[in-house]
Amino acid sequence: MSDLRSSYDVVIVGGGVVGSATAYFLASNPDFTGSVLVVEKDWTYARAATSLSSSSIRHQFSNPLNVRMSMFGTEFIRQFPELTAVDGKGDDLALHENGYLFLANDQRGSDILSRNRATQAACGAQGVLLTPREVAVRFPWLNTDDLTLASLGLAGEGWFDNTGFLYGLRAKARALGVTYIEDEVTGVTGQGGRVASVTLKSGAQVGCGALVNAAGTRGRRIAEMAGLYLPVEPRRRSLFVVDCRTPLPGRVPLTIDPTGVFFRPEGRYYLMGTVPDPDPAVDPDDFAVAHDEFEEQIWPVLAERIPAFEALKVVNSWAGHYDYCTLDHNVIVGPHPEVSNFLFANGFSGHGLQQSPAIGRGLSEWITYGGFRSLDLSPLGYARVVSNTPFLEEAII
Template sequence: MGTTATSQSYDVVIVGGGVVGSSTAYFLASNPDFNGKVLVIERDWTYAKSATALSSSSIRHQFSNKLNIEISMFGSEFVRNAGTLLEVDGDKPDLAFHENGYLYLANEEQYPVLKRNHDTQTSCGAEIELLNPEGLGKKFPWLNLDSIAGGSYGLRGEGWFDSYGLMSAFRKKARSLGVEYIENEVVDVVTDGKQVTAVRLASGETIQCGQMLNSAGTRGPKIARLAGLNIPVEPRKRNLFVFECETPLEGVVPLMIDPSGVFFRQEGKYYLGGTYPKHDPEADVDDFNVLHDEFDEEVWPFLAERVPAFEAIRVVNSWAGHYDYCVLDHNAIVGPHPELSNFHFANGFSGHGLQQSPAVGRGLSEMITYGQYKTLDLSLLGYERVIQNKPFLEESVI
């Protein structure tokens, strides 16, 4: 491990060693049909400012389109079995998966969409319960149900877990299988117009590559531009707040999403909450300053209205991270470029990268190895929709 690669040529170069890049590296290295050399280039081995480390560490099946549901259902299964799948020399990672579920609340206007999404989710095999106000009151007596027409609650496979633990376990397992990691930064992508031929590093090295994956998070658009490509992805800051409540909530506490978009979940003896990330034309991927006024003005008022016990709370910690937000349709861009065919995208996850990393890493490894998806077809997430300006819409975005 270091800043310098041990070779000048690799079959696959992965730019960005966060959870998606490391998942892809793991699935490549664990595939008996893949015999190539893999290099992962990560600019910061502390991962302190990575989306993985700064996320709300959650997974849900409650999406509006079938593919996203299936992606996350595989993700839940993988997280549940990570101790066995990612074991290295007897060390089994414990991701502390709390399957407390998501609880989406809807007002009268939103309820038809909630019901339609619920029908799609259950048709895929997701275990989601649709509740009327009476059912919500019985299950979650701490809720104020004024203006609520109904809710959908995940019974299994939804909740939160150790996000940094998953990324670290992918990385450790990939390295144990022969994947090489270096701490460096890609400053140029060399092409011949049809293929990526090499990447140039900040250290001055040039690394030849057979195939390249852009999994660089909020720096993904910059890496794409180095290859002469563009993706409709921008950074959006998300502020997260940890708070304590004078009167703790009793019973199971899921990750609740209010009709306003404000959410919270349990975090040990505390609670973690926030709201939608906002578009900011001046957004800077290196700006991690927390917008503290957001809690007082946009988060707490809705929390206190929906959960009366939250009228008396105190913020004890906060941090800010960034979504790599796909402005086309809030869905990731995954797979090869149709012309620069050995350049693969894993960008624009819009806050879903952690939960989608197992299925997307598996799919990308299949595309790189076989030239096609073998398990779950991810082609609807392909770059072609960007060229055609045809959104693949996802209605359930938080």
């Protein structure tokens, strides 16, 4: 802590994938010449959303902005070894481009998939709509009797090394001069309508030119320290790794049943989960696995959809958290309209890993140039919280 400065041009609260992506893009931008401090409370990242996620990325959204953010995420992941190399060495994130397969079993679901596919195609995302017969030919292990339509991503969608992503960003940011400390922000001091400094659990007070709230499920608490409201709360998501006696043949995509239950390959096993019902807010330190979700919600659906899944054995399970935006399940990004140097990166609702490159790039542009340049993220800004106007996105898992 002896090398901690008294002030930094940018203080980032949270050193997970979103905070580290922001730090990386700031430090990589030759037009940004300031200093950056990242404050992370737990360097093990054992309970970070990144570490406990399903590590997936998709282009199949209904809103063009979400499509384009994830398309940039894929591009960044593909170039990751070169972009984040330190001393000539960078890590490949082993992107498995098996695609996402969305299933519909009624007219409303079919209409949504058709509209979404048109939007995705207009953005350049590769995919195809499949009839039930075409689904059966491609994926003979799938029960298609009740299906009306399906949408399959053909490139850029799949899963990858989540912890490699986080640690690669962090290592590169540090190599470029970003300071990381293991500490916790316990107070935010304002002056003249701006954030002036943060107080750390260690007792240090650090001045800041801008503060980026990338604190995940604790983002609401950081906002409250500055006297600001943030409609974000922790929601638990339990994931289960299962063994199947009869492995599914061929290239298996991440498959989303019309009920919301999903699964994907995980090595020789399969990873699966669902949106809990009910889905209450939880304590940010509650990581108990909801085992009843597997028995009551997941297995019955998948046993019907995939006959080979009638006999499954759970070999591992864990619970992570969404920083869930209660307004519309989408990230809030950019400055507060009244406290202009307080910037949000909160409420990803499960999309933080795949959207972190676009959000980190956008925040770095805002801090450096006073506005978004590569991709206009303003529709995801705080103004919609003030006006209570949701950002519309139909493809929520």
